[in-house]
Amino acid sequence: MPGPSIVWFRRDLRLHDNPAFQAAYKRNGAIIPVYIWDDVEERATGAASRWWLYHSLTSLQKDLQNFYNLSLTIYRGDALKILSQLTDVFCPQAIYWGRLYEPSTRRRDEKIKESLSEDCEDVRSFNSSLLFEPWMVLNNEGRPFQVFTPYWRKCLASGSIEKPTAAPPKENRKVVDSKKISVPAINLEDLKLRPKIPWDKNFYKFWNPGEAGAQKNWNTFLKDRKKNYSEGRDFPALASTSELSPHLHFGEISPRQLWWEMKPSSAVQNVFLKEVGWREFAHQLLYHFPQTSNEPLREEFKKFPWREDSKGLRAWQRGETGFPIVDAGMRQLWQTGWMHNRVRMIVASFLVKDLLIDWRKGAEWFMDTLVDADLANNTLGWQWAGGCGADAAPYFRVFNPMLQGEKFDPNEDYIRRWVPDMKLDPIVDHKKARERALQAFAKMKG
DNA sequence: TGAAATGTTGGGGCG
DNA sequence: ACGCCCCAACATTTC
Numbered sequence: 123m124p125g126p127s128i129v130w131f132r133r134d135l136r137l138h139d140n141p142a143f144q145a146a147y148k149r150n151g152a153i154i155p156v157y158i159w160d161d162v163e164e165r166a167t168g169a170a171s172r173w174w175l176y177h178s179l180t181s182l183q184k185d186l187q188n189f190y191n192l193s194l195t196i197y198r199g200d201a202l203k204i205l206s207q208l209t210d211v212f213c214p215q216a217i218y219w220g221r222l223y224e225p226s227t228r229r230r231d232e233k234i235k236e237s238l239s240e241d242c243e244d245v246r247s248f249n250s251s252l253l254f255e256p257w258m259v260l261n262n263e264g265r266p267f268q269v270f271t272p273y274w275r276k277c278l279a280s281g282s283i284e285k286p287t288a289a290p291p292k293e294n295r296k297v298v299d300s301k302k303i304s305v306p307a308i309n310l311e312d313l314k315l316r317p318k319i320p321w322d323k324n325f326y327k328f329w330n331p332g333e334a335g336a337q338k339n340w341n342t343f344l345k346d347r348k349k350n351y352s353e354g355r356d357f358p359a360l361a362s363t364s365e366l367s368p369h370l371h372f373g374e375i376s377p378r379q380l381w382w383e384m385k386p387s388s389a390v391q392n393v394f395l396k397e398v399g400w401r402e403f404a405h406q407l408l409y410h411f412p413q414t415s416n417e418p419l420r421e422e423f424k425k426f427p428w429r430e431d432s433k434g435l436r437a438w439q440r441g442e443t444g445f446p447i448v449d450a451g452m453r454q455l456w457q458t459g460w461m462h463n464r465v466r467m468i469v470a471s472f473l474v475k476d477l478l479i480d481w482r483k484g485a486e487w488f489m490d491t492l493v494d495a496d497l498a499n500n501t502l503g504w505q506w507a508g509g510c511g512a513d514a515a516p517y518f519r520v521f522n523p524m525l526q527g528e529k530f531d532p533n534e535d536y537i538r539r540w541v542p543d544m545k546l547d548p549i550v551d552h553k554k555a556r557e558r559a560l561q562a563f564a565k566m567k568g
Numbered sequence: 569t570g571a572a573a574t575g576t577t578g579g580g581g582c583g
Numbered sequence: 584a585c586g587c588c589c590c591a592a593c594a595t596t597t598c
Contacts, residue, residue, distance in 0.1 A: 356569085467569070506569085518598045519570050526570090556571085560598060 124151035126298055127216040128208055130201075131157050132227075134220035134250040134373035135182045136333045137189065139286035141248035142218035147290040149216060152298045154208065155186055155194045159313050160201040162226050166497065168490035170459040171371075173322045174331045176315035178372050181332025183310070191294040195307045202234045204305050209241050212298060217242050220250030220373065223405050224497050225412035251370075253283050253377050254402055256409035266410035268419075268512040273406070274399040278389050286378040321456075328458045329368070329493065336369035344383065352393040358451075358462035359535035364394070367494035368460070370401065377401075404502035407512055415501045416482070418510035426510070426566045428480040437549050438473050439487055441541065444548035447527035448472045450540035457540070459493035464530050470507035471521035476555040478562055481508035509563075517563045520556045 127146035134140050146153050157179060167175060179194070186192040197204045205217065217238055222231065231247065238245045249255055254277050260266060267273035316322065330338060343364040347354070354362030369375045377398055389395055411419055418424060437443050441452035451465035461469070466488075473484045485504040489495045505511025509519070531537055537544060 464569085471570090515569075516598085520572095520598085522571060553572095556598095563598090 124149050125215040126152035126154050126212050127218065128154045128156060128205070128212070128214045130205065130217065130219040131155060131182065131194065132163075132219060132222060132373075133371065135178045136336070136374050136376065137182075137185055137289035138333070139250075139288075139376035139378055140220065140373075141250055141287075142220050142246075144287060144290060145218050145246070145248065146216060151215065152296040153190070153192055154212060154214065154298055155192050156204075156208070157194055157196050158201045158204055159196070159198045160204075160230075162201070162230050166224065166226060168492070168495050169317060170322075170325075170491050170493045171368075171495045172315040173317065173325060173459070174329070174368055174372065174493045176310065176313070177329075177331035178374060179310055181334065185333065189289070189292045191297065193297070196310055196313065197305060198308055198313060199305055201230060202237060205234060205238060206241075207305055209238060214242055216244040216246070218245075219247050221247045223252075223256060223409050225408075225415075228409075228412075251373050251377065252402055252405055253277070253381060253398070254280065254406070256406035259406060266406060267403075268407075270400065270403050270513045273403050274396065275390065277399065277402065283378055283381050285382055286376050322459075324457050325459055325493070328460070331368070331372070331374070331493075333374045336366065336375035339365050339369065340375060340380070340383075348384075348394065355393070355397075356464050356530055357536075358454075358465050359531055359533070359539070363462065365460070367496075367499075368492075371494050371496045371499075400502070401499060403512075404496075404498040408498040408501055411512075414505065414511070415485075415497055418508070419505060419512055420510050420514075422566060423508070423510035427478075427562050429478040431477055431479055434477040434549065435473075435479055435483055438469070438477060438479075438484075442549075443472065444546060445472065445523040445527075445552075446534070446537040446541060446544050446546070447531060448523050449544065450531075450537045453540040455488075455491050459491065461492070462536075464526075465536075466503060467507060468521055468523060468526045470504060472523055474504075474508045475520045475559040476523070476550050476552060478555075478559055481505065481510070518560055520559060522552060522556075524552065 127149050129143050129146045134142065137143060183194045186194050209217070222228070235245050235247065259273065259277050259280060261272070261276070267276065329335065347362050347364065350362055354360045366375060370377065380398055381395065384392060384395055408414060438452060441449035441456065443449055447465065448469050451461050451469045454465070455461040470484055473479050474481050481504040485500055488500055502511060506514045509515055509517030527537065
């Protein structure tokens with residue numbers, strides 16, 4: 123009888139196409155599925171994401187129980203310590219997990235892999251969340267791409283993507299008593315992931331965290347939204363996007379599934395897959411330039427003269443700027459934990475250009491309020507808006523929030539939905555603000 | 569994955 | 584019929 127395998131779930135909270143779980147399953151022994159809430163998770167997970175995580179773990183717990191008679195054990199504390207203790211007690215044959223790519227998780231996981239390998243012969247990580255590993259796609263000089271189009275072209279030319287695998291067949295796995303270890307397992311409730319103040323009450327109307335919810339959104343997308351995606355995706359009043367971002371962040375659905383089920387005749391031109399490509403691009407950028415979540419990729423922006431403006435920042439956060447499309451976006455974010463991507467660009471441009479507030483302030487707010495908050499995507503998005511990142515909009519490309527509203531919400535449906543009581547009392551004069559931003563840019567240059 | 573400023577063109581009104 | 588002006592429509596340049 124083979125010994126047990128530990129599967130360390132992190133942000134691959136699914137059973138289909140989950141290579142770590144699959145590999146453990148194939149070993150035919152007992153499986154010990156664990157989730158560990160340690161400092162790295164705690165620091166990196168904002169309030170809205172915690173809400174999501176709570177429900178996603180609940181869902182995974184239920185599925186593991188129902189399909190395999192496995193109980194996902196939850197721990198709080200230092201991941202290395204806990205995994206080492208588990209290893210001491212259970213002498214697992216294998217310890218598996220899905221890879222993450224942020225600097226903090228990489229630092230931690232490398233140490234863990236090295237340390238556990240001394241006591242366990244098969245400690246392995248798997249690719250569960252990307253189509254292309256960041257170190258696999260390099261330009262002809264062997265360096266990472268900094269422009270999207272050539273990056274994506276290279277990805278698509280670089281070979282085939284593995285087909286997703288179904289969840290392993292249902293069966294009752296032998297159960298081990300994980301309570302034996304000295305670090306006590308705790309209840310999911312004890313992680314206190316849900317808010318004390320019930321600001322999450324509306325979230326339930328919009329989201330269904332977990333693997334089943336992810337599949338549901340994906341099927342809706344394929345059935346109803348895909349055909350109009352390339353035109354409709356820019357109009358926030360329409361339901362044209364997949365709304366998969368939080369599911370993808372927590373690994374409730376596999377990008378390989380999206381890839382294969384799109385069945386594109388020409389992947390290069392497929393607009394939806396291109397968006398998946400931006401996600402890949404963001405992850406490889408953060409991998410190769412790990413400092414960019416805090417520092418602009420383009421050096422000259424280190425001396426950009428940002429303004430301190432706590433009143434402006436607060437008005438932006440609350441959706442009280444007096445610019446309808448900006449306020450609508452910020453309120454959609456607050457009420458649902460999500461914002462349409464077109465509107466993200468508009469509100470980001472407004473904060474960075476019209477208010478001249480450091481993009482990092484905006485990034486921080488997004489990390490705390492988005493259910494899909496993802497360090498790689500968020501960093502790319504904000505540095506793009508700030509003009510200081512890879513393949514970024516040139517700084518002088520200033521969005522006019524009124525014009526953007528006219529273009530992308532012509533009937534004001536989106537605005538009315540989120541700010542029914544809209545009062546036009548702008549906190550800045552856009553024309554003057556634009557001039558000010560251009561001057562600041564010139565100052566940095568000179 | 570801009571928008572404003574500036575330049576060019578051409579149709580129509582009118583003396 | 585012609586030149587002149589106005590200005591919308593479009594194109595190009597600049598920020």
